Amino acid sequence: MDFKKHIHDVHDFPKKGVVFKDITPLLSDPKAFAAAIDRMSEPFVGSGVQIVAGIESRGFLLATPIAYRLGAGVAPIRKKGKLPRTVKSASYALEYGMDSIEAHADAFPKNAKVLLVDDVLATGGTAAAAISLIEVIGGHLVGSSFLIELGFLDGRKKLPGRKIHSLVTY
Numbered sequence: 001m002d003f004k005k006h007i008h009d010v011h012d013f014p015k016k017g018v019v020f021k022d023i024t025p026l027l028s029d030p031k032a033f034a035a036a037i038d039r040m041s042e043p044f045v046g047s048g049v050q051i052v053a054g055i056e057s058r059g060f061l062l063a064t065p066i067a068y069r070l071g072a073g074v075a076p077i078r079k080k081g082k083l084p085r086t087v088k089s090a091s092y093a094l095e096y097g098m099d100s101i102e103a104h105a106d107a108f109p110k111n112a113k114v115l116l117v118d119d120v121l122a123t124g125g126t127a128a129a130a131i132s133l134i135e136v137i138g139g140h141l142v143g144s145s146f147l148i149e150l151g152f153l154d155g156r157k158k159l160p161g162r163k164i165h166s167l168v169t170y
């Protein structure tokens with residue numbers, strides 16, 4: 001499956017100088033979508049994943065079918081202020097300033113085996129914050145699965161010693 005054929009580059013979105021990787025053509029193609037979910041899940045089949053944590057918002061679209069495929073539950077990692085009950089937060093640096101992500105403090109039981117899923121690994125700041133959040137809650141990170149890795153941004157450097165799987169690298 002040539003996944004790149006189904007990922008469209010959108011220049012200068014959401015701001016000048018950024019090449020946005022639009023995965024909606026891939027999501028809407030039944031064969032490409034199924035292949036992507038299978039291939040993102042594959043390395044983690046049999047590793048006892050209990051929870052797939054997806055990062056808002058495109059991460060949700062991938063985390064949920066991957067969780068179903070692995071026989072796991074799903075937990076949302078959301079932007080600040082979206083979750084209704086007691087949360088844990090983790091902050092990360094943006095180009096200008098900081099942002100934070102949150103998960104319910106009881107999103108999964110202590111020592112649960114957790115797989116992190118998102119659409120794009122770029123600078124790695126979001127994934128590093130999500131991993132710290134998973135560990136603060138008491139989860140055991142089995143690994144991370146991304147559809148796209150922007151290799152030139154070296155996001156892996158922010159996730160040393162972690163198992164990282166990505167389908168497509170630019």
Ligand code: AMP
Pocket residue numbers: 018019020021022055056058118119120121122123124125126127155
């Ligand atoms: P980062 O923290 O830099 O690794 O950015 C990762 C997050 O930002 C992911 O949740 C992505 O959805 C989003 N993101 C970063 N760069 C892009 C891009 N070029 N195209 C689409 N989404 C992106």
